Amino acid sequence: MATSALPQRRSLKRTFITPEGVDLKLELGSAGSRAGAFLIDIIMMTLILVVFTLFFVFVAEVKTASFFLALWFIGYFVLRNGWFALFEMGSRGATPGKRLVGLRVVARDGARLTGAAVIARNAMREIEVFLPLSFLGQQTAAGTADTFLVLFALTWSGIFLFFPVFNRDRLRVGDLVAGTWVVVAGKAKLSADLVGSEYRPRRVFSQAALNLYGIYELQTLEEVLRTGQSDAITTVAQTIRYKAGLPDDGDDYGFLYDYYAALCARLEAGLMVGRRRESKHES
Amino acid sequence: MNAPFAAPGDAPLVNATRFRAAHSGDWEHLEELVTRMEKRSMRSLSDDDLLALPGLYRTTLSSLSVARDTSLDRALINYLEQLCTRAYFQIYGVQTPAHRQLARFFAKGWPEAVRALWRETLFCVVMTFGAAVAAYLLIRSDPSWFYSIIPEGLSDGRDPSASAEALRKTLYDDSGKDFLGVFATFLFTHNSQIAIFSFALGFAFAVPTVLLILYNGLMLGAFFAVFAAKGLGPNVAGWLMIHGTTEIFAICISGAAGIRIGMAIAFPGRLSRMDAAVRAGRIAATAMGGTIIMLAVAGLLEGVGRQTIMDDGLRALIGTAVLAGWLVYFYGWRSRSAEYGH
Numbered sequence: 224m225a226t227s228a229l230p231q232r233r234s235l236k237r238t239f240i241t242p243e244g245v246d247l248k249l250e251l252g253s254a255g256s257r258a259g260a261f262l263i264d265i266i267m268m269t270l271i272l273v274v275f276t277l278f279f280v281f282v283a284e285v286k287t288a289s290f291f292l293a294l295w296f297i298g299y300f301v302l303r304n305g306w307f308a309l310f311e312m313g314s315r316g317a318t319p320g321k322r323l324v325g326l327r328v329v330a331r332d333g334a335r336l337t338g339a340a341v342i343a344r345n346a347m348r349e350i351e352v353f354l355p356l357s358f359l360g361q362q363t364a365a366g367t368a369d370t371f372l373v374l375f376a377l378t379w380s381g382i383f384l385f386f387p388v389f390n391r392d393r394l395r396v397g398d399l400v401a402g403t404w405v406v407v408a409g410k411a412k413l414s415a416d417l418v419g420s421e422y423r424p425r426r427v428f429s430q431a432a433l434n435l436y437g438i439y440e441l442q443t444l445e446e447v448l449r450t451g452q453s454d455a456i457t458t459v460a461q462t463i464r465y466k467a468g469l470p471d472d473g474d475d476y477g478f479l480y481d482y483y484a485a486l487c488a489r490l491e492a493g494l495m496v497g498r499r500r501e502s503k504h505e506s
Numbered sequence: 507m508n509a510p511f512a513a514p515g516d517a518p519l520v521n522a523t524r525f526r527a528a529h530s531g532d533w534e535h536l537e538e539l540v541t542r543m544e545k546r547s548m549r550s551l552s553d554d555d556l557l558a559l560p561g562l563y564r565t566t567l568s569s570l571s572v573a574r575d576t577s578l579d580r581a582l583i584n585y586l587e588q589l590c591t592r593a594y595f596q597i598y599g600v601q602t603p604a605h606r607q608l609a610r611f612f613a614k615g616w617p618e619a620v621r622a623l624w625r626e627t628l629f630c631v632v633m634t635f636g637a638a639v640a641a642y643l644l645i646r647s648d649p650s651w652f653y654s655i656i657p658e659g660l661s662d663g664r665d666p667s668a669s670a671e672a673l674r675k676t677l678y679d680d681s682g683k684d685f686l687g688v689f690a691t692f693l694f695t696h697n698s699q700i701a702i703f704s705f706a707l708g709f710a711f712a713v714p715t716v717l718l719i720l721y722n723g724l725m726l727g728a729f730f731a732v733f734a735a736k737g738l739g740p741n742v743a744g745w746l747m748i749h750g751t752t753e754i755f756a757i758c759i760s761g762a763a764g765i766r767i768g769m770a771i772a773f774p775g776r777l778s779r780m781d782a783a784v785r786a787g788r789i790a791a792t793a794m795g796g797t798i799i800m801l802a803v804a805g806l807l808e809g810v811g812r813q814t815i816m817d818d819g820l821r822a823l824i825g826t827a828v829l830a831g832w833l834v835y836f837y838g839w840r841s842r843s844a845e846y847g848h
Contacts, residue, residue, distance in 0.1 A: 242598070245567045247591050293691040300695040304702065312604075315544055316595070327595070331784075335599045338607055339615070343791035349699075350706040396709060400767060401791070402784035409588040413530060413537070414581035418520045420527065442580040449581060487520045487578050494576055 235393070237406075239333060251393050252326040252405040263320035268306055272299065303353070307345040312338055317408065327408040340401040347397030355380040417448060418484045426481040432467035433489050439502040441490060444483050522579035529569050536562040537589055543596045563593045611792070619792035620836045626762030626769075630719050634754060637723025638730065645731035655728045664729065670736035677738065677745045678816055690809020697753060697801045701760035705794040708764025711772045715764035722757060726750075744818030747825030749808035755832060756800035763790035763797075800832070 235251040252260075275298055283291040310318040316327040316336055328344070330336050355376040387393045398404055436444075447455050460475035463482060472478065493500060500506075539559055542550050551559070570586040577583065602610075620627070644651040649666035656665070664676055700718075707714035726746075733742035770786030771779060807828065815821055 241567065241590075241594055243564060243567050245571055245590070247594060248587060249591065289688045293688045296688070296691040296695045300698065304698075314547060314596070316599070329595065329599065333598070335602075337788065338611070339788045339791040339795070342795050343787040346702050346791060346794060347706050347709065349702050350709065354703065354706075399780065400709065400783050400787035402787065406591075408592070409584070410592070411581075411585045411588050413526075413533060413585050416523050416526050417579065417581075418523055420523050422519055422523075424519070438578055441578055445578075445580050484519050487522075490578055491521050491576065494578075 237392070237404075241333075249329070250407040250409075252324075252407055254388050254393060256324045256326060256407075257387065257393065257395075257405060260318070260320035260324040260326055263323055264306065264318050265320075267319060268302055272302060275302075304345070307348065308341050311336070311341045311345070315408075321405070322408075325408055325410070326405050328403050329406050331402050331404050336403065340403055344395070344397035344401035344403050347395070347400055351383040351386075351396055352380065414449065417445060418487065422484060424481055424484060426478065426485075428467070428482060428485050432469065432482075433486055435463070435466055435503060436486060437500040437502040437505055438490060441483070441486050444479065444486070448479060448483060520579070521577045522573075522582050525569070525573060525577055526582065529565065532562055532565045533569065533586070533589060536566050536593055540589070540592045540596050544592070548596075559597070563590075563597055566590055566593065611795075615792050616796040617836050619789045620759055620796065622789050623759065623762040623766055623793055624837070626765045627758050629765065630758035630761040631755075633716065633719050634723035634726065634758060637720045638727030641724040641727030642731045642734070645728055646735065649735070652728055652732060655724050664732060666732055666735065668732070670738065673733055673736055673738055674741070677733075677741050688809075689813075690805045693808055694802050694805030697757070697804065698798045701757060701794060701797045701801060704757065704761045705764045705767075705790060708761075708767040708790070709771065710768065712765040712768025715761050715768065719758070719761040722754075726754070741818050744821035744825075745812065748812050748815070748821040749804045749825070751825040751829035752800055752807065752832065753804035755829065756797040756804060759800070760794050760797045763794040766790045803828070 235253060237249050237251060239247045239249040241247060276295065279291045279295055307318055311328050315322060316329060321327060328336060328341070330340060359373065359376045383396055387395050387398075392398075392404055394404060444459065447459050456479060457475050460479050461471070463469075464471055464478070490500060535558070539551060539555055539562070548556075566586060567590050570583070570590050573579070573583050573586055641651070641655055645655075645666070652666050664673060704715045704718050707718065730739070730742060730746070733739060766786045767783065767790050770782040774782035777785065807824070811824065812821065815824070
């Protein structure tokens with residue numbers, strides 16, 4: 224396959240074959256979205272802790288103070304250790320942060336996500352995040368945090384923090400031990416049919432004009448049409464007209480629309496006879 | 507073939523159109539069912555829906571295959587990919603109900619995991635007591651060792667310079683707290699956090715976990731030495747045993763869990779390093795999750811039991827009985843089922 228001319232990004236798509244034999248092509252969550260989800264979770268946990276604490280301070284009286292203190296210890300423990308684990312054990316396999324960003328946790332072997340795996344991947348968070356943080360916090364509070372210690376804590380958390388960036392599958396240390404990975408959980412709606420059955424071609428393109436592009440360009444054009452940004456449409460229409468040597472008829476959108484339909488029909492006809500032209504660089 | 511290219515007749519121009527018209531009903535039905543399952547649960551589906559689900563899933567999956575081969579509508583393929591993925595995880599990745607998972611955990615998962623870790627657990631127990639004996643002997647020969655083992659804040663006056671009377675008081679008069687539950691819950695959460703740590707620290711080739719276990723033993727021996735020097739040996743034994751048997755056992759198991767992970771990563775054997783880590787991780791996590799329960803029991807025994815029971819013999823008896831209970835639960839199971847299996 225001569226796809227080398229296509230933009231070479233390191234792909235996050237992974238082969239994932241269902242028992243029915245279809246490859247679902249899972250897409251791994253990027254490091255950025257993972258970090259975003261984690262931040263959202265941390266902010267939510269902090270907010271809950273603050274509200275929870277204030278509530279107890281407000282409600283507790285001298286007589287019941289110790290009862291509420293005990294409750295607070297339990298609450299803090301459950302929040303700290305249970306937030307990630309309990310949500311990920313649910314049917315969506317995602318914490319609220321992950322859900323907002325559109326991620327979910329999945330077993331790498333495609334089997335069901337067990338409770339043990341979820342506990343393992345989240346217990347590891349203790350050494351990835353909480354240990355260096357609480358260590359640093361304690362020493363800072365005591366005023367004994369010297370440069371060396373700060374440096375050590377930062378290096379420690381740095382190694383674990385950037386662990387996902389240094390492996391191909393974006394695995395956290397916890398994912399590694401638990402046999403899980405985090406995938407994008409897209410929820411796209413069924414898009415409108417771009418061409419439709421009512422469509423009748425208004426323009427006719429020459430063979431040469433339709434030979435200009437392949438599937439990659441077709442799908443880029445599809446994106447341009449679906450997004451519908453007028454300046455993008457103008458630019459693309461002018462480029463195609465220039466390459467095909469066609470006159471400007473003043474209707475950029477209509478032109479692109481017709482060109483898309485004709486090119487799509489032509490390339491699909493090619494598919495039927497086993498000719499898949501991936502990009503304009505193939506013949 | 508130089509004629510201008512045009513669509514033939516009245517048929518839809520592109521495959522996606524034909525394809526959407528034929529199957530979009532099924533896709534949207536599946537999407538609706540999957541959304542409902544994600545929002546609530548499998549139980550929110552009616553019998554008809556449940557019967558329709560596998561068929562719809564397979565239809566959509568084959569739609570995806572066909573679409574990839576015949577259609578160039580990127581948005582359509584995207585939609586089908588995402589819908590199939592969601593359906594897959596609802597159908598194959600479905601969670602066992604929580605109560606069934608819990609029942610399985612107590613009946614099988616937990617004792618089996620602990621049993622699988624017996625070598626590491628034994629190692630931790632030996633390390634703990636070895637360190638305790640070492641600390642004991644050191645401090646008996648030179649009490650100043652105490653101060654290099656126990657941090658200042660932790661000893662709370664219980665050091666070699668304390669009088670026998672003061673020490674005795676700490677064993678029987680650490681009440682004075684109006685609600686014992688606070689102390690119990692504090693101990694429970696604190697110790698559980700340590701258990702989780704020693705599990706997680708195992709990742710660094712088990713070294714920090716072993717150090718943690720050793721240090722735990724050193725502290726144990728150091729305290730014992732201080733009391734024993736004043737002739738309070740049996741008393742402090744009872745004081746420690748009522749909860750200590752459960753607590754030390756739990757810490758040893760979580761340490762064993764950490765060691766298992768560290769060893770699996772350091773010496774994966776025939777498996778790949780990844781597979782070895784995953785296999786060790788599952789067992790270790792199950793055992794570690796169980797230690798939280800053990801530590802809750804220990805917290806109750808320490809925070810409530812010890813404050814209400816003042817008799818040394820009774821304290822030691824309770825500690826021994828609870829330990830025996832744990833041992834039978836974890837290790838007695840197999841021998842019994844093996845007997846029945848004969």
